Amino acid sequence: xRPSRRMRRLTRIAFATIIGIVLAGPLIxxxxxxxxxxxxxDAATPQxxxxxxxxxxxxxxxxxxxxxxxxxxxxxxxxxxxxxxWALCISGGLAITKMRFRGRTAIxxxxxxxxxxxVVTTVIxxxxxxxxxxxxxxxxxxxxxxxAQTGFGTLLFRQYIATLPQELFDAARIDGAGWWxxxxxxxxxxxxxxxxxxxxxxxxxxxxxxxxPLLSANAPHVEVLSExxxxxxxxxxxxxxxxxPQQYAATVITIVPVVVAFxxxxxxxxxxxxxxxxx
Amino acid sequence: xxxTQAAPITHVxxxxxxxxxxxxxxxxxxxPNVVLFTVFVGVPIVLAFALSFFAWDxxxxxxxxxxxxxxxxxxxxxxxxxxxxxxxFVAMGVIPTVxxxxxxxxxxxxxxxxxxxxxxxxxIPAAVSLAASAVIWQYIYEPKFGLLxxxxxxxxxxxxxxxxxxxxxWALPSLDVVCIWTTLPIGVLLYLAxxxxxxxxxxxxxxxxxAGWFRRTRYVIxxxxxxxxxxxxxxxxxxxxxxxxxxxxxxxxxxPIYGTETLIYYVYYSxxxxxxxxxxxxxxxxxxxxIVGILAILAAARQFLVRRP
Numbered sequence: 001x002r003p004s005r006r007m008r009r010l011t012r013i014a015f016a017t018i019i020g021i022v023l024a025g026p027l028i029x030x031x032x033x034x035x036x037x038x039x040x041x042d043a044a045t046p047q048x049x050x051x052x053x054x055x056x057x058x059x060x061x062x063x064x065x066x067x068x069x070x071x072x073x074x075x076x077x078x079x080x081x082x083x084x085x086w087a088l089c090i091s092g093g094l095a096i097t098k099m100r101f102r103g104r105t106a107i108x109x110x111x112x113x114x115x116x117x118x119v120v121t122t123v124i125x126x127x128x129x130x131x132x133x134x135x136x137x138x139x140x141x142x143x144x145x146x147x148a149q150t151g152f153g154t155l156l157f158r159q160y161i162a163t164l165p166q167e168l169f170d171a172a173r174i175d176g177a178g179w180w181x182x183x184x185x186x187x188x189x190x191x192x193x194x195x196x197x198x199x200x201x202x203x204x205x206x207x208x209x210x211x212x213p214l215l216s217a218n219a220p221h222v223e224v225l226s227e228x229x230x231x232x233x234x235x236x237x238x239x240x241x242x243x244x245p246q247q248y249a250a251t252v253i254t255i256v257p258v259v260v261a262f263x264x265x266x267x268x269x270x271x272x273x274x275x276x277x278x279x
Numbered sequence: 280x281x282x283t284q285a286a287p288i289t290h291v292x293x294x295x296x297x298x299x300x301x302x303x304x305x306x307x308x309x310x311p312n313v314v315l316f317t318v319f320v321g322v323p324i325v326l327a328f329a330l331s332f333f334a335w336d337x338x339x340x341x342x343x344x345x346x347x348x349x350x351x352x353x354x355x356x357x358x359x360x361x362x363x364x365x366x367x368f369v370a371m372g373v374i375p376t377v378x379x380x381x382x383x384x385x386x387x388x389x390x391x392x393x394x395x396x397x398x399x400x401x402x403i404p405a406a407v408s409l410a411a412s413a414v415i416w417q418y419i420y421e422p423k424f425g426l427l428x429x430x431x432x433x434x435x436x437x438x439x440x441x442x443x444x445x446x447x448x449w450a451l452p453s454l455d456v457v458c459i460w461t462t463l464p465i466g467v468l469l470y471l472a473x474x475x476x477x478x479x480x481x482x483x484x485x486x487x488x489x490a491g492w493f494r495r496t497r498y499v500i501x502x503x504x505x506x507x508x509x510x511x512x513x514x515x516x517x518x519x520x521x522x523x524x525x526x527x528x529x530x531x532x533x534x535p536i537y538g539t540e541t542l543i544y545y546v547y548y549s550x551x552x553x554x555x556x557x558x559x560x561x562x563x564x565x566x567x568x569x570i571v572g573i574l575a576i577l578a579a580a581r582q583f584l585v586r587r588p
Binding site: 009019027041043044088089096107110111121122130131145147148183207211214229233269270 | 301302304305307308309311312313315316318319320321322323324326327330337383386387389391393397398399400401402403404405406407408409410411412413414415416417418419424425426429460463464465468469472507510514517520521523524525528529530543546547550551556559560563566567570571574
């Protein structure tokens with residue numbers, strides 16, 4: 001009995017590991033492709049491990065395909081959209097959880113209903129609104145409509161703030177603390193786990209977003225990385241000077257930061273997904 | 280609430296004091312959120328319906344056309360094709376995602392040395408954007424030198440003649456594979472969380488009662504994770520609806536012969552390429568009705584799922 005159980009365990013570990021390699025395989029394959037020469041990529045027998053290595057593709061991929069400006073645009077977009085949305089959500093979450101005012105239930109319901117309306121069904125009218133403000137191909141036009149999608153975040157913070165002891169709020173209010181002070185000194189520090197969960201989901205979503213940037217920001221000065229990566233997928237050859245491995249290297253550069261971040265924050269990521277009210 | 284009896288007395292004063300100032304403070308605290316939400320979420324929802332009764336090229340004034348956009352939709356063969364493709368794409372994506380991710384979660388739901396590294400391999404694709412996934416899979420699907428064509432030839436199956444992405448019948452499932460690849464890890468993560476909440480003793484009891492692997496899965500684990508199944512299905516539904524644009528716009532542009540024309544891609548195409556913003560709005564309304572319909576079906580299916588046999 002003993003050895004057979006041990007064998008079964010080892011088989012399961014081996015099987016789980018092989019499946020894992022298969023699942024991560026496509027990404028590993030792209031990394032391999034990014035380290036090849038153009039001839040190696042087109043070899044009749046695909047190479048899983050490059051027969052010779054070419055790291056300079058990364059330098060050229062960064063210089064000619066991605067460019068610092070686009071990378072910076074992506075960072076600006078993610079930091080501003082998520083930062084602004086976070087501020088709106090945590091303050092709004094506090095308001096609808098702990099403050100008393102008319103219309104509170106109606107506003108809470110409005111946020112909840114919005115969760116069931118996917119962004120794809122409203123993206124055309126959102127573009128129309130943004131266009132009416134004259135914000136197409138500007139940073140505010142790229143950022144604000146995404147920051148304004150506060151339904152999920154506000155409810156996430158509402159749920160978390162509701163679990164904080166009421167006594168803390170009462171004590172602070174009796175001591176004469178205003179709501180603003182309460183938000184900064186009490187809610188923001190205590191809601192750190194909720195903030196982590198919120199950031200894990202929002203940052204990855206924003207970094208990977210494609211349809212909205214394509215609609216609202218397709219001029220070179222505001223373009224973000226996903227648009228460049230999409231152009232690679234569409235077979236844009238970036239003026240005939242850029243090789244296929246350089247394009248793959250550029251793609252890998254855009255993937256790595258999110259993959260690393262995601263692996264570091266995945267417990268928070270799960271809390272965010274399950275905290276959305278369904279579980 | 281353990282001290283409900285004492286609560287009213289201690290709470291009367293502070294709350295009375297609080298109530299008088301909350302209204303004004305709430306405007307500052309919640310106002311910016313509600314204003315932006317209204318302008319960029321509320322107004323667009325209303326606008327989608329309103330615009331669907333107009334003809335508009337984005338410049339100049341919209342022209343009232345009544346129900347003309349809707350009657351045009353019924354006569355437009357592309358609408359039927361894109362709805363059919365969307366439903367097929369979503370069904371062929373969501374259903375495998377749910378079952379495969381549960382299977383994978385069960386497979387790695389045990390402790391061993393290096394479990395963190397192995398799990399990471401399962402999770403990595405979730406962080407890869409659809410745009411980057413498109414680049415990856417285009418490399419794999421490449422008709423002449425691609426890895427998958429090579430594997431097909433080695434095994435002795437002829438790869439599809441126009442390549443995986445451009446042979447009718449192959450294109451849509453090939454796109455599904457890409458999106459399943461990026462969505463699976465989220466299902467695995469969620470199911471892992473759900474599995475860890477099923478007490479070991481329940482599974483042991485079932486085993487002692489003589490339940491085999493299949494019966495344990497069907498009668499203990501499947502009902503135990505049913506809440507999560509609904510969440511995985513909803514998240515996948517939204518992922519596949521979105522990828523119906525991202526992947527199609529990057530990889531196939533609706534080809535071959537409208538084989539990958541999805542509704543969301545047709546919405547984009549009508550608006551941006553054809554400048555028919557009123558018609559695109561009407562199509563958005565259709566898209567909205569379909570998604571809400573699927574969500575309603577999922578909610579109903581949940582009743583069926585949670586029912587223990």
